[in-house]
Amino acid sequence: MAEFHIGLPLKESDIEAVHAGDYVYLTGTVYSARDAAHKRMTEALEKGEKLPFDINGSVIYYLGPSPARPGQVIGSAGPTTSSRMDKYTPALLDLGLKGMIGKGRRSEEVKDAIKRDKAVYFAAVGGAGALLSKCIIKSEVIAYEDLGTEAVRKMEVKELPVIVVTDCHGNSVY
Amino acid sequence: MIREVSCSLISKAIEEMCIEANLSLTDDVREKIVLAADTETGVIAKKILGQLVENMEIAKNEAIPICQDTGMAVVFMEIGQDVHLDGSLTDAVNEGVRNGYEHGYLRKSVVEDPLIRVNTKDNTPAILHVSLVPGDKIKITVAPKGFGSENMSRVYMLKPADGEEGVKNAILDAVKQAGPNACPPMTVGVGIGGDFEMCAILAKKALTRDISKRSEKPHIARIEEEMLEKLNKTGIGPGGFGGDTTVLGVNIETYPTHIAGLPVAVNICCHVNRHVTRVL
Ligand code: SF4
Numbered sequence: 406m407a408e409f410h411i412g413l414p415l416k417e418s419d420i421e422a423v424h425a426g427d428y429v430y431l432t433g434t435v436y437s438a439r440d441a442a443h444k445r446m447t448e449a450l451e452k453g454e455k456l457p458f459d460i461n462g463s464v465i466y467y468l469g470p471s472p473a474r475p476g477q478v479i480g481s482a483g484p485t486t487s488s489r490m491d492k493y494t495p496a497l498l499d500l501g502l503k504g505m506i507g508k509g510r511r512s513e514e515v516k517d518a519i520k521r522d523k524a525v526y527f528a529a530v531g532g533a534g535a536l537l538s539k540c541i542i543k544s545e546v547i548a549y550e551d552l553g554t555e556a557v558r559k560m561e562v563k564e565l566p567v568i569v570v571t572d573c574h575g576n577s578v579y
Numbered sequence: 580m581i582r583e584v585s586c587s588l589i590s591k592a593i594e595e596m597c598i599e600a601n602l603s604l605t606d607d608v609r610e611k612i613v614l615a616a617d618t619e620t621g622v623i624a625k626k627i628l629g630q631l632v633e634n635m636e637i638a639k640n641e642a643i644p645i646c647q648d649t650g651m652a653v654v655f656m657e658i659g660q661d662v663h664l665d666g667s668l669t670d671a672v673n674e675g676v677r678n679g680y681e682h683g684y685l686r687k688s689v690v691e692d693p694l695i696r697v698n699t700k701d702n703t704p705a706i707l708h709v710s711l712v713p714g715d716k717i718k719i720t721v722a723p724k725g726f727g728s729e730n731m732s733r734v735y736m737l738k739p740a741d742g743e744e745g746v747k748n749a750i751l752d753a754v755k756q757a758g759p760n761a762c763p764p765m766t767v768g769v770g771i772g773g774d775f776e777m778c779a780i781l782a783k784k785a786l787t788r789d790i791s792k793r794s795e796k797p798h799i800a801r802i803e804e805e806m807l808e809k810l811n812k813t814g815i816g817p818g819g820f821g822g823d824t825t826v827l828g829v830n831i832e833t834y835p836t837h838i839a840g841l842p843v844a845v846n847i848c849c850h851v852n853r854h855v856t857r858v859l
Pocket of ligand 1: 483484485531532533646647648649724725726727728729760761762848849850851
């Protein structure tokens, strides 16, 4: 297990350097999107519309936070199960999505696309939402506000602890 | 003697219990996680368990929910037959959930229709299980349930000939399938017997029992202990990254069943096994 501190957006050299099982601290911009937002983004693509953020080079955090108390940046903010996004993910990877943060297994299609498109799938610790919220220093809803917790947020993270589950070399922890 | 109980008393209790359950775990679960963080031998596993301990502290001290999935509110109520309520019980429970999730800054995770999927924006309705019991008390257990682990739960309609081995295999199968998706270390609630829906309710109820205590039935206590050991040998480990700590507890509840059947439900819960009980 190697340890890395990596700035976002992810550089190709960083993606190539990390391997399944490595511990990584991420700093920079990530976008939150989960089930309902993925559905909407996919529908937007089908209609030839623009996505709410530039997917090329971006990192998505599969997250639906709890509401922030007054004075807090965000509420509890841990990962949700990634496999529910599998159906939508290969298309996003082909458009340049470079990183995903979630938890749990991915489909073979997603793993293949991670290799093909040179991306990386990270897991954050499930059920550690209070701790992880401390690493989010800015958060702003940028699309689909009506979805409540499932809205798309632009977030700045600082030293967010994640573990590489699937690397671009075709290796996976599980 | 009939005891009059006001519905607002029930609402208020449920409101407080929803918040309490989401900010701090029961001592039995907390102690297990702390112990595991100390004894775990896996490197990543130990790091993750350390984070879970830290997470519990932050949650409690800063009133940030332990997990962002603050669950669907499952409410068990045992109502004394001599109690009379001054209004609708269902409305009172939902009022409590609504206020708890709003005032406690908890996530609203319920959609109105399972196919149309529009958020109800107040986390109602609750899932309410009521039983009538002798007496004039009301016992309420609020158990907010996250769906990362709920999605990995299973019902197995086994045959009587499958016996104890079949039950053990079912539990092992469910935990293996859940793997990294259910935020291990998990807590496992098992219901054996009854019928299709009864075993599932028993499994959920089992999750609300103290994980440090074994079943009162010796043969069931033995299976609980055996499975605890066996499941921790699967090597799934915290977060699915390997290690000795895959499950924190295995609780089994039973009920009589039909001569032709052996229903088994395995309700998978994560380490965020939340439940609070009060008697009014
Ligand atoms: S499975 Fe449990 S710990 Fe994991 S996200 Fe859901 S509620 Fe939280």
